[in-house]
Amino acid sequence: MSGRPVVLVTGGAGYIGSHACKALAAAGYLPVTFDNLSTGNRWAVRWGPLEVGDILDMNRVNEAFGKHRPVAVMHFAALALVGESMQEPGRYYRNNVTGTINLLDAARAHDVRAFVFSSTCATYGVPETVPIREDAPQRPVNPYGASKLMVERLLADYDMAYGIRYAALRYFNAAGADPEGEIGEARAVETHLIPLMLDAILGTRPPLVVMGTDYPTPDGTAVRDYIHVADLAEAHVAALQRLLEGGASLKANLGTGAGYSVKEIVAAAEAITGRTVPLTYGPRRPGDPPRLVADVTGPCPIPRATRHSALETIIGSAWRWHREKAARAARCP
Numbered sequence: 031m032s033g034r035p036v037v038l039v040t041g042g043a044g045y046i047g048s049h050a051c052k053a054l055a056a057a058g059y060l061p062v063t064f065d066n067l068s069t070g071n072r073w074a075v076r077w078g079p080l081e082v083g084d085i086l087d088m089n090r091v092n093e094a095f096g097k098h099r100p101v102a103v104m105h106f107a108a109l110a111l112v113g114e115s116m117q118e119p120g121r122y123y124r125n126n127v128t129g130t131i132n133l134l135d136a137a138r139a140h141d142v143r144a145f146v147f148s149s150t151c152a153t154y155g156v157p158e159t160v161p162i163r164e165d166a167p168q169r170p171v172n173p174y175g176a177s178k179l180m181v182e183r184l185l186a187d188y189d190m191a192y193g194i195r196y197a198a199l200r201y202f203n204a205a206g207a208d209p210e211g212e213i214g215e216a217r218a219v220e221t222h223l224i225p226l227m228l229d230a231i232l233g234t235r236p237p238l239v240v241m242g243t244d245y246p247t248p249d250g251t252a253v254r255d256y257i258h259v260a261d262l263a264e265a266h267v268a269a270l271q272r273l274l275e276g277g278a279s280l281k282a283n284l285g286t287g288a289g290y291s292v293k294e295i296v297a298a299a300e301a302i303t304g305r306t307v308p309l310t311y312g313p314r315r316p317g318d319p320p321r322l323v324a325d326v327t328g329p330c331p332i333p334r335a336t337r338h339s340a341l342e343t344i345i346g347s348a349w350r351w352h353r354e355k356a357a358r359a360a361r362c363p
């Protein structure tokens with residue numbers, strides 16, 4: 031036993047979860063990862079033990095709580111691809127909603143009263159007003175976003191009924207890699223703009239397809255709010271500490287308030303890498319809203335971490351990670 035307070039991190043082998051584990055360890059916690067490795071990586075679990083298990087398996091979930099006695103849960107485990115959720119809604123609702131009910135019931139049974147949840151800007155759907163405030167209407171336009179909104183409702187109900195306090199952190203676009211280069215984005219099936227673009231430069235994936243040039247935006251491509259994954263991790267630790275100190279449940283947008291179009295991201299990547307992004311132009315991706323940018327001006331119970339979120343830092347850290355990943359793959363294919 032390390033004596034450090036344990037945090038059960040579901041999805042800790044994934045992209046954002048693994049960065050949160052690193053931040054938790056730096057803040058004096060022991061992160062115990064609970065992950066079925068469906069999209070996560072065993073090698074990314076470096077700051078605490080790994081329990082291989084599925085949140086749909088109530089026995090395994092209860093076992094993990096009983097064995098590790100966490101003081102809190104950070105819940106990242108989810109299926110998280112918008113397009114896939116349109117094709118397989120049942121799988122998304124089961125995994126993301128039923129899986130969370132299992133965790134909340136186990137938390138209740140094991141007397142855990144602090145729960146930090148990965149929500150998303152996808153709960154807002156196509157917003158009426160941008161930038162988006164936390165109190166904007168939540169009308170998701172795909173099963174992924176709907177499953178996350180259902181969990182926000184579950185959390186409020188479990189708080190009311192059992193006093194499990196929660197932080198629903200609505201991330202905008204997570205991007206970048208660990209500033210020390212230890213971990214980064216590494217999914218077998220990748221759909222996100224920045225990793226696809228950098229891998230296209232490296233030739234490890236095909237040319238980028240810019241999806242949609244007819245959006246009602248200044249250059250016709252879709253606009254997003256990119257936040258560095260290390261800043262997300264820092265915000266999670268802040269939310270956790272607030273809950274552990276007895277703070278009330280909270281909801282917060284995690285973004286920077288700055289929006290960049292796909293073309294602006296491509297131009298920034300070309301400036302930073304000194305290379306050309308091989309690309310083609312294609313139609314819009316179904317379900318993609320034109321513009322998603324967080325309003326970060328309202329009161330927020332936790333500091334809005336943006337230390338690493340300048341576009342140069344986001345793309346620079348991701349570039350370093352993807353280049354090293356490609357070099358490693360070339361050495362041991």
Ligand SMILES: NC(=O)c1ccc[n+]([C@@H]2O[C@H](COP(=O)([O-])OP(=O)(O)OC[C@H]3O[C@@H](n4cnc5c(N)ncnc54)[C@H](O)[C@@H]3O)[C@@H](O)[C@H]2O)c1
Nearest residue numbers: 041043044045046066068069070084085107108110148204
């Ligand atoms: N990437 C983004 O920009 C973004 C934006 C908003 C919200 N989110 C949310 O953040 C969280 C993490 O996203 P990510 O980008 O790191 O994704 P990811 O796919 O890299 O990580 C998800 C992890 O959860 C695990 N997992 C999935 N289903 C599981 C199950 N049933 N049981 C146990 N483990 C399971 C996977 O193996 C993986 O390690 C997700 O909840 C996602 O919805 C991500």
Ligand SMILES: O=c1ccn([C@@H]2O[C@H](COP(=O)(O)OP(=O)(O)O[C@H]3O[C@H](CO)[C@H](O)[C@H](O)[C@H]3O)[C@@H](O)[C@H]2O)c(=O)[nH]1
Nearest residue numbers: 110150151152221222223224226239240241252254292318
């Ligand atoms: O090959 C690609 C991939 C993406 N894009 C564009 O780049 C932008 C960013 O796309 P990402 O797939 O990187 O991110 P999303 O905005 O679609 O998704 C993010 O926000 C979603 C909410 O809408 C979910 O929460 C999801 O997990 C999170 O990654 C979008 O305008 C998209 O159309 C392309 O042009 N080509």
